[in-house]
Amino acid sequence: MFSYKINVTLPVNFKRSDCLHFRSEYSIFPLKILTLKKITATYDGICFKNSQLIRESVQAYPDKIRIFELGAQLQFANQPFVSYSGEKPYLLIHHPWLNYYHWLTEAIPRIWLVRNHLSELILLLPEYYKSVRFVQESLKPFNIKKTEYIPHGCNIKVSNAVVPQIKPVCSSYDPDVLSAIRSFYIEHAKTKRIKTPVSGERIYIMRGNNPRRRILNEERLMKVLENHNFRSVRAESYSFPEQVLIAENTTYLISNGSGLTNMHFMRQGSSVMELQKRITNMNDFHDKVLWHLSSALNLKYFYFICEPEDKEQDMYTANLKINIKRFEKLIIRMLNFNS
């Protein structure tokens, strides 16, 4: 199978001593579209054919695969099955990890793969996706003819299924796909005459009341950002197309975690800064998903390493404390770098 090499641009403020354990390039392979008969799947989208895991329905990390396999066995043993049969094939694009980042960078590209066949497919989603605003709003532009929802907690048996492959490695991206999806959403928002609700090219996306990965001194941080003409916003206060347009008009974007996903819609050459947790325990690592995303989008990437409140907590849960002085220095550097 042929592959493409994707180069990774170094962070602008890269320091070798930060030991990011990076590669200067990675390979991507064309993603498959599987057309399958008689498959089973868990409520959260792990697919099996003849009791064998369909590898294309999950990411390619060995421990995660084991978790998906074991988790599915448990779900199959404990939960009822619902059957979906009919002439039209069912489209499966969901996965156990639902958040804004995974939805936009993994589930949406799976729909994108089959975008020309959507009129012939029925999208199948878990029931609780009905109430997830970004899911519903990001699906609208695709004009999907029919969506059916899997009753809460049920496994499914599907007689005709289309399973577009999920991106096997989270931190690997196809720049062409990113660019096409970006244009698709921006164009859609503009066609619908959606107004940009926040004007300003410098945005900080607040962590706010999210119980995990909070910024403990966020108020002080916001004060400093305000001095540099940043606006602090809560992403969830805006509709998906509004978020798309806010990001499109943003030249400098700062946040931690999923909040930075909206860099997807920024213009090439703009800058992002990720607030990262310092590695303090054996379960931590420097996550490269946002760095590589910004690289694939041709954005300038800065990172700021923050101390955790509790060193034993890992990067997915620890609250962070910002060293304001150091942070301000980096802000100035970022602003001066672009100008």
Next chain:
Amino acid sequence: MRMPVNFQEKDACFFKNTYFKPIPLKVYELSNTIVTTEGICLINNGIVKESIHGYRDKITIYSLMAQLNMLKKKTIIIDNPDTFLLIHSPEFGYYHWLTESIPRILMVKSRIKELTLLLPLSLKNVEFVRESLKPFDFKGFYYIPDNKNIKLRHLVLPRIKPFCTVYYPETTDEIRKYYTGFAATTDLKHNSFPARLFISAAGNEKNDICDFRSLRILLDKYRIRPVNLAEYSFYEQIQMIQRAKLVISFTGDYLACINFMQRSNSILELIKTGEETEQPDLRFFNLASCLGLDYYYQFCESATGYTGKKSWKIKIETDLLEMNIKMILHN
């Protein structure tokens, strides 16, 4: 931590070791516990975290595994007043056995005679398991049948080391003394061993070396003997490693044998660089450091990338290897 003798600043990140924080390991006495074949311990349907590793994904895997075992496998009730000892875990291999299970036995060595060792039936005929248990005078053994859980009245659970790369010098030293002492009293088929070893392979792990001929010429030049550990018994391996002044080997489970080397002797680890991981594997660097060995390293490029089948084709830069060997012999 002692840095590698041939450490180069450009490799600083590889050996960065700031998260090395050993926690005290305790011995737990538990009542009415369930133990799965894999060695996962449960009380009131909750997993006992001291019986498993502390890696985030592994915790999830073992929790799911235990739930499935409880759901699908029969639980045998051992209505017996004996006190059982649990030392095995779902991660099994020479490395895990020597650096995790054996230390758990040593934590309770003063009361071995009153303990019945629990083992999965699948380990009964594993040579290094059987041989390594010989020095210990257990009250008895209980083999957990395949696909069964067991419920026990009394269990002694020495906590497993939560992270593989964290070692305790007093424990690694004790293992060295214990086994080299026992090996000295054992009759062996081979008893003449070279002082310089190149461990080429062991068990299922196979490294296919590009241009082995050039490598062989170099090894011969410095009287370094290639050996396959699998051809020697457990105690022959111990005697051989104990007498070795220099061990050269690829990273691999069997490299745990350096636990039997004498302090200040030298180990050169050939570290495969490939596609499989971006995080350094510091298991043997940390172990060597803990044992007071002189640790050297050399990165070797994989010619094929990781195949996922523990099978590699590896290029060894022989010029660099010769330089490293000269440095070791000079030191």
